[in-house]
Amino acid sequence: MSNPYSTATPEYTTPTSSASPTATGVQSLHPYNHHDAEEHLYHPHPLLPGLPDHVAQLCLSLVPPSLLFSICHSWRRLIYSPSFPPFLSLYALFLPTGIQSHLSNSVHFSSFDPILCKWLPLPHPPPRRFLFRHPSFVSRKFPIQAVVVSGNLIVLAATSDQFRPALSQPLVFNSLSQKWTHGPPLSAPRRWCVAGTCRGVVYVASGIGSHYDNDVARSVEKWDLSVQRHHQHRRRWRWEKIGSLRDCKFSREAIDAVGWKGKLCMVNVKGAASKQGIIYDVERRVGGVVENEKLRGAQQVAAAGGRVCVLCADGGSIAVVDVAAVPPARLWTVEAPAGVQAVGIHILPRLSHSDS
Incomplete structure (x- = not known):
């Protein structure tokens, strides 16, 4: 999978909307329900022609999300839906x-x-x-x-x-x-x-x-x-x-x-x-x-999914090392938004939101 991070100063925005979860708080620890996908998303066209959407999701879940994002709007919405396995x-x-x-x-x-x-x-x-x-x-x-x-x-x-x-x-x-x-x-x-x-x-x-x-x-x-x-x-x-x-x-x-x-x-x-x-x-x-x-x-180290993230001393940037890559390991940085400094870092599944 190609490196999805950029060394450029990232944009700081508010999500356009929040998806409706099937459970709240710590109770949301159940497996993803692919059969309920159509209750969360509206697709003007089938995800994959000739296949029901819940079957198409199973197929598309094997493709890196960064590739799905670059293909079409319906797949962009899919990778951010609560029913799709989240990336980190x-x-x-x-x-x-x-x-x-x-x-x-x-x-x-x-x-x-x-x-x-x-x-x-x-x-x-x-x-x-x-x-x-x-x-x-x-x-x-x-x-x-x-x-x-x-x-x-x-x-x-x-x-x-x-x-x-x-x-x-x-x-x-x-x-x-x-x-x-x-x-x-x-x-x-x-x-x-x-x-x-x-x-x-x-x-x-x-x-x-x-x-x-x-x-x-x-x-x-x-x-x-x-x-x-x-x-x-x-x-x-x-x-x-x-x-x-x-x-x-x-x-x-x-x-x-x-x-x-x-x-x-x-x-x-x-x-x-x-x-x-x-x-x-x-x-x-x-x-x-x-x-x-x-x-x-x-101090201030987080690791998951083959990547190690290290908070730099000034809190203005976060170094990311791809330790799963073929040696030598790749390293890049994620800049903090303007006007703030990071004091703690963690790795979790992505937030769900709709594509604008």
């Missing part, structure tokens, strides 16, 4: 830049469409006041922690303007329904914690609540989103306590836990400070300590 897009959390940027905490989420080469704003989440900068702490940025699982962007932790945890329960954005919902209440709202996913399950560990608590700083909890999928008529979302860390060394910073072969890999601090790493086995619920002077914590 880059999602980012942005803050304004400029003279007063150090005083602004107006954050917003956007999605970069690699075929249209446009940044598309996400619907605004439920009102929350997230603190990212504060004039009394010039050198410190207050992190907004989010993870991606099963097509959902989940905001887990942030700081309020009262220097307390901003979220008592996660904010969940589903890329298919394009709606925000709330996840289950956390047993202890926290910030500066460990956040990660492994095998479709969300994990949080350590952190600080409204005040320091030793039990919270050592705790490990999980949220299995598939439980809601299997019990859609009963609200069964919940956080489950699964163990404790050996010490409280992971409550100093916002830490990304990387899921790998049933294990969560994490490093307790960033920068040049002395580090401690843990490999936590989510099945056995035990962690092994890794101590090495060469430990390096990756």
